[in-house]
Amino acid sequence: MKQYLDLCRRIIDEGEWVANERTGKRCLTVINADLTYDVGAGEFPLVTTRKSYWKSAIAEMMGYLRGYDNAADFRALGTKTWDANANENQAWLNNPYRKGEDDMGLCYGAIGRNFPKPDGGSVDQLRQIVDDLTKGQDNRGEIFTFYHPGALHMACLRPCMYSHHFSLLGDTLYLNSTQRSCDVPLGLNFNMVQVYFLLAIMAQITGKKPGKAYHKIVNAHIYEDQLELMRDVQLKREPFAAPSFRINPAITSLEDLETWVTLDDFELEGYQFHEPIAYPFSV
Ligand SMILES: Nc1nc(=O)c2c([nH]1)NC[C@@H]1CN(c3ccc(C(=O)N[C@@H](CCC(=O)O)C(=O)O)cc3)CN21
Ligand SMILES: O=c1ccn([C@H]2C[C@H](O)[C@@H](COP(=O)(O)O)O2)c(=O)[nH]1
DSSP: OHHHHHHHHHHHHHOEEEEETTTTEEEEEEEEEEEEEETTTTOOOOOOSSOOOHHHHHHHHHHHHHTOOBHHHHHHHTOOTTHHHHHTOHHHHTOTTOOSTTBOBSOTHHHHTSEEOTTSSEEOHHHHHHHHHHTTOOOSOEEEEOOOTTTGGGBSSOOSEEEEEEEEETTEEEEEEEEEEEEIIIIIHHHHHHHHHHHHHHHHHHTOEEEEEEEEEEEEEEEGGGHHIIIIIGGGSOOOOOOEEEEOTTOOSHHHHHHTOOGGGEEEESOOOOOOOOOOOOO
């Protein structure tokens, strides 16, 4: 939580205004931030200075792990976060590749689980990584990437957190996640939970101990219509102690995640938070 608040303050103190053509808004922006979550020590990185809808964040990551490409599938899992990008962005509505209501196109898990090969066919990166890690193997390239420059024109949005690289040292699993663009008031509140969750669940299904997750952000920004709420409301509040996060121990395989797991399989203990803040969302 301290890392999050420090980044928010740094953007306000040192950020530069950058005009963003896609949303038509200006963003107060800094370049490069490195956050670390000690998953082994159970340091769950949840925002406490406003109510965080953390289950929504987990549902998003579950949808990526399942390879979903449709906002309706994300809603069925328990999050509406893809509705606007799938259905309200004019450029995407006009895109000939859009397959209709709720289609998100070739992005995130839809690419990650089905990455097209130049010589034909596709690669299921996650299946290969899970198989390797389960055998105790780390080929120094256990990378789950959603970034395919040749497919960006076929998606409603380019992936923001676009690469998750797993590493083994003995029986401890590490994760380096990279994010190219970060909406700090809304997106990062979710992305921190997602990076922690991804390492915790991958360690659990591959039978490894979780170590640390390193989260690299390149462009970290606050939209102009979010600034006042961040500076004058959220940053005036005192954070509470972090809650602890629990995953149903019955989840032991990728197939479990793909089939029966729901948001009821994840719980928080001791989550204390301040009043919700409704930040404006830019489509
Ligand atoms: N501008 C922008 N920021 C993002 O963070 C973002 C995108 N676009 N597009 C793709 C996904 C969708 N994400 C989203 C979308 C909506 C919320 C949101 O409205 N959060 C509210 C309520 C969440 C709820 O009720 O479930 C929040 O207060 O956190 C958060 C992340 C993250 N990503
Ligand atoms: O997981 C996510 C997904 C999206 N975002 C934010 C970052 C940006 O504000 C927008 C994407 O806009 P681009 O013009 O494609 O950079 O969504 C996030 O923070 N986290």
